[in-house]
Amino acid sequence: MEISATGRLEVRITPADVGKRVSVRRLGETGAGLEKFTDTVGVLTSWDGGVLMITRRDGERVSIPESSLVAGKVVPAAPARRRGPAATYPELAHAAARAWQPVESERLGEWELRAAVGAGPREAPRAGVAAGPREGFTRRANSVLPLGDPGLPLDAALAAVRRWYGERGLPARVQTATGAEGTQELLCSELERRGWVREVTAEVWTGALAPVADRAEGAGVVLSRSADEAWLARYQRKGVSEVALRVLSGGPSVWFASVPGAGGGEPPAAIGRCVVDGRWAGFAAVEVDPGRRRQGLATEVMAALARRALDEGASAAWLQVETENEAGRALYAALGFTPHHAYHHYRAPEEPEAPSGAERL
Incomplete structure (x- = not known):
């Protein structure tokens, strides 16, 4: 917090700082004769009618009455990253x-x-x-x-x-x-x-590619340039259309990975997709048969794809993971990935229908 030369906390932000990243302390509820303070860090997105709106890193919006402010200051636009590839x-x-x-x-x-x-x-x-x-x-x-x-x-x-x-x-x-x-x-x-x-919130994580490639041999992983019927049978999005196949197969250099199932005609035990694009390799669709989880198959799939991406000149990796996917987040953290930013999809509100016989403007 911002402290003056006399040792007192000060509010050093104004409505002119809308759009900047700030750190504020506000007075909250009091109890047992003690004052309770709450700190909030994020982007100041509005300051209207005596109320500040701050958007946190994960997209959560916090409303803060101006009268409750105890201290505040503008802080650097983003915290320094300690590890992983630099990326904007x-x-x-x-x-x-x-x-x-x-x-x-x-x-x-x-x-x-x-x-x-x-x-x-x-x-x-x-x-x-x-x-x-x-x-x-x-x-x-x-x-x-x-x-x-x-x-x-x-x-x-x-x-x-x-x-x-x-x-x-x-x-x-x-x-x-x-x-x-x-x-x-x-x-x-x-x-x-x-x-x-806001319909969906997820995160983009980044990490170095070489450590992923070194994690497993992946000898049983089959790589292909196309998603065949077996791969699609394991893919969680059922009813994949021709348009969906075009999207899945689109990209600078696309690879599909699969670990064959135990018996003939069964869906693969695990699958994955990787798009190699310059220095970046993007992982997606890493899925494992529920009966074969916790056997290292997801790591094997990602390791095999990472080695292929390294061969094509990539050095860094990214992936997208939903906030509720605890198993996936634990796996990616173990492979050296860290969160870079959150992303959100906003859907337009329904437009009210015009009265019968009325002209819509």
């Missing part, structure tokens, strides 16, 4: 976008509108799979990547986003990030003010 948020966001390529995209200033659906009102399913609602395959390939200025005022940009996705029969979504230098806490705040709903 835009660099990782572009790498992740190339690993989950849409079927079509369009630029709106520096925003990229991305969609992965088939023609017609529903995505054409693969043989034997029933048609489902038109959502597109994976939010990562069906959302806006807002890296920079859309070239329009925000409300006009969001209206253009709604139109573009509406023309494709898709809900409008925007992917944002928090917790690193250059992330979009202010945009998150503005979306929430407009009623956009």
Whole structure:
């Protein structure tokens, strides 16, 4: 906290510091004659009507009455990383976008509108799979990547986003990030003010590639350039369509890994996917037969993919993991990965229907 020359705590932030990373201390509840203080660190996203709004690293928004402030100051934009490869948020966001390529995209200033659906009102399913609602395959390939200025005022940009996705029969979504230098806490705040709903929060973790490659021999791992029927049988997303296959197979250099099952005709015991892109290797779809877990198969899959990525010149790795995936987070931490930033998908609120016979403006 900021302390004056006289030893007193001071508030050294103002509404002019909106958009900056701050650390504040506020007076909370009191009990037994003792004062209780709470510290909050994050990006100051608004200061209106005597209330501060601070967005934490994980995207949580904290409302703080100005009257409760005891101390506050602006702090460095992001904490120093102690280990792992150095990476900026835009660099990782572009790498992740190339690993989950849409079927079509369009630029709106520096925003990229991305969609992965088939023609017609529903995505054409693969043989034997029933048609489902038109959502597109994976939010990562069906959302806006807002890296920079859309070239329009925000409300006009969001209206253009709604139109573009509406023309494709898709809900409008925007992917944002928090917790690193250059992330979009202010945009998150503005979306929430407009009623956009945060659907999913996950994290991007990074780590050095060589230690992953050294963890296991992976002699039983089979690598392929395509996802065959056996690989898809283990993949958790059932009913994979032709569009989904295009997304899964898209990327600079894509590899699929599998550990054959115990008997003929059974799905693989474990699978994984890796996209090699310059110095980066992006891991995804690491899944293990529930009956074969805790046998090191996930590590073997990642090690085999890491060795292939090293052969292609990569040196660093990234992956995306949901906050609720405790088993996955424990595995990745053991392999040397650490959190870099959180990312979120916001969905546009439903627009109210116009009264019957009325003209929609």
